[in-house]
Amino acid sequence: MISIHSVTSDEYPDPTNSPINSHENQPDKPEEACGVFGIYAPGENVAKLTYFGLYALQHRGQESAGIATFEGTEVHLYKDMGLVSQVFNESILDQLLGSLAVGHTRYSTTGSSRRVNAQPAVLETRLGSLALAHNGNLVNTVQLRQELLENKCNLVTTTDSEMIAFAIAEAINAGADWLEGAIKAFHRCQGAFSLVIGTPIGVMGVRDPNGIRPLVIGTLAGNPIRYVLASETCGLDIIGAEYLRDVEPGELVWITEEGLASYHWSQQSERKLCIFEMIYFARPDSIMHNESLYSYRIRLGRQLAQESPIDADIVFGVPDSGIPAAIGFSQASGVAYMEGLIKNRYVGRTFIQPTQTMRESGIRMKLNPLKDVLAGKRVIIVDDSIVRGTTSRKLVKTLRDAGAIEVHMRISSPPVTHPCFYGIDTDSQDQLIAATKSVEEIAKQLEVDSLAYLSWKGMLEATREDTNTFCSACFTGDYPVAIPDQVKRSKLILEKVVV
Numbered sequence: 001m002i003s004i005h006s007v008t009s010d011e012y013p014d015p016t017n018s019p020i021n022s023h024e025n026q027p028d029k030p031e032e033a034c035g036v037f038g039i040y041a042p043g044e045n046v047a048k049l050t051y052f053g054l055y056a057l058q059h060r061g062q063e064s065a066g067i068a069t070f071e072g073t074e075v076h077l078y079k080d081m082g083l084v085s086q087v088f089n090e091s092i093l094d095q096l097l098g099s100l101a102v103g104h105t106r107y108s109t110t111g112s113s114r115r116v117n118a119q120p121a122v123l124e125t126r127l128g129s130l131a132l133a134h135n136g137n138l139v140n141t142v143q144l145r146q147e148l149l150e151n152k153c154n155l156v157t158t159t160d161s162e163m164i165a166f167a168i169a170e171a172i173n174a175g176a177d178w179l180e181g182a183i184k185a186f187h188r189c190q191g192a193f194s195l196v197i198g199t200p201i202g203v204m205g206v207r208d209p210n211g212i213r214p215l216v217i218g219t220l221a222g223n224p225i226r227y228v229l230a231s232e233t234c235g236l237d238i239i240g241a242e243y244l245r246d247v248e249p250g251e252l253v254w255i256t257e258e259g260l261a262s263y264h265w266s267q268q269s270e271r272k273l274c275i276f277e278m279i280y281f282a283r284p285d286s287i288m289h290n291e292s293l294y295s296y297r298i299r300l301g302r303q304l305a306q307e308s309p310i311d312a313d314i315v316f317g318v319p320d321s322g323i324p325a326a327i328g329f330s331q332a333s334g335v336a337y338m339e340g341l342i343k344n345r346y347v348g349r350t351f352i353q354p355t356q357t358m359r360e361s362g363i364r365m366k367l368n369p370l371k372d373v374l375a376g377k378r379v380i381i382v383d384d385s386i387v388r389g390t391t392s393r394k395l396v397k398t399l400r401d402a403g404a405i406e407v408h409m410r411i412s413s414p415p416v417t418h419p420c421f422y423g424i425d426t427d428s429q430d431q432l433i434a435a436t437k438s439v440e441e442i443a444k445q446l447e448v449d450s451l452a453y454l455s456w457k458g459m460l461e462a463t464r465e466d467t468n469t470f471c472s473a474c475f476t477g478d479y480p481v482a483i484p485d486q487v488k489r490s491k492l493i494l495e496k497v498v499v
Contacts, residue, residue, distance in 0.1 A: 034119075034133075034134065042100075053238060069198075072098075076097060102132070120198070127177070134161035137160060138190060138191040139484060201256055203227075204254055212422045215230075217253060248269070249270070289463065386446075
């Protein structure tokens with residue numbers, strides 16, 4: 001194996017210890033999942049295509065990025081902390097040679113935000129190297145890790161992703177081929193996993209039996225047709241690939257020189273796509289259920305206006321994720337849509353602590369009010385969710401300081417009352433404001449004139465799909481994959497609620 005860039009865990013301090021990441025400074029959002037990308041395209045510049053695919057998936061994780069390419073039996077790997085555009089340049093990409101590639105952009109859910117935990121995870125097996133990129137979270141990590149350690153696996157990271165790679169390597173080193181080894185490993189995994197796996201002979205795309213995290217297949221024109229895998233269709237659009245279909249729950253697609261083959265490795269598949277992918281995580285231009293998520297989010301806003309109307313002068317969304325629902329709210333209510341907040345889109349994550357004066361001024365590093373629009377107005381502000389409530393309260397204060405005489409908040413999803421164990425960092429339950437407070441109590445804490453959430457039923461019916469095919473555990477506490485007690489105790493401390 002050629003490692004172009006060696007990864008160490010101590011070159012930089014762990015940014016999760018930075019003051020900027022305290023609960024007070026974290027956003028009122030569930031934190032991102034991860035983005036995965038894979039391509040089999042001999043004759044193409046697969047490293048550069050993967051770079052652009054990850055660039056389009058940057059919203060799914062901003063902590064680290066990595067690409068592994070396969071040139072015959074040789075694998076070239078580069079990964080580092082930072083945004084995709086910060087990690088890679090032309091010189092680095094020119095060294096990532098090969099006919100197939102696997103890429104990853106990360107937000108940490110299992111394993112801290114450190115260089116050593118960046119992906120893809122690359123391991124050696126008796127059949128050659130494998131490179132694995134993972135979106136999701138296993139719930140049986142403690143058990144799986146213990147099994148691997150007992151079998152003398154040299155785990156070097158704290159991620160469940162590396163454990164999946166080692167489980168595959170174990171099966172292969174025991175005599176299985178690539179396909180058999182992978183399937184044996186997947187049967188040892190419980191939870192959410194959408195995977196892209198590179199090998200010397202091809203690329204795999206895999207989803208868990210519930211398909212909790214998305215994964216799509218695209219094609220590149222040519223003879224023969226080349227195939228692409230991505231977390232979302234926006235990762236296909238950027239490189240000119242055509243969307244073919246989703247990888248199905250419990251399916252493995254195996255892309256080699258012979259084309260694409262499909263294997264349904266699980267006989268217990270039951271689709272439970274994370275509803276938050278549709279509400280917030282995925283880009284609005286990505287396609288799910290044959291339409292853009294922008295269209296779905298417009299419907300959420302319309303439904304919200306029907307369920308919780310309010311007399312006001314203007315309505316606007318919290319940029320960027322609240323905007324489609326705000327437009328839908330305006331369409332259904334007749335309240336004029338305007339922009340009330342301007343987002344600085346060049347502000348990424350920063351580990352420099354703001355001054356005390358800046359902290360007291362609220363959240364203006366990222367959002368700034370349009371005072372002449374807000375002054376003397378009764379405003380409706382639409383957002384997709386509230387998690388902790390800290391940022392929402394600052395935002396309300398900002399609007400009042402800008403001259404709004406009434407502030408009404410509308411949320412295009414139900415109250416988030418339970419943590420996610422499947423790859424979204426929603427914190428422990430006691431940190432979720434809706435788990436400990438009523439809507440009226442939340443409204444009082446946020447200092448709004450009124451607050452209303454979209455109903456659970458309205459959220460699901462707006463999908464225009466079978467409502468039983470979604471995971472909405474963060475709103476109900478009904479988890480589609482059983483959570484082991486030792487994992488549940490770490491985050492779940494309250495009873496289920498009815499929404």
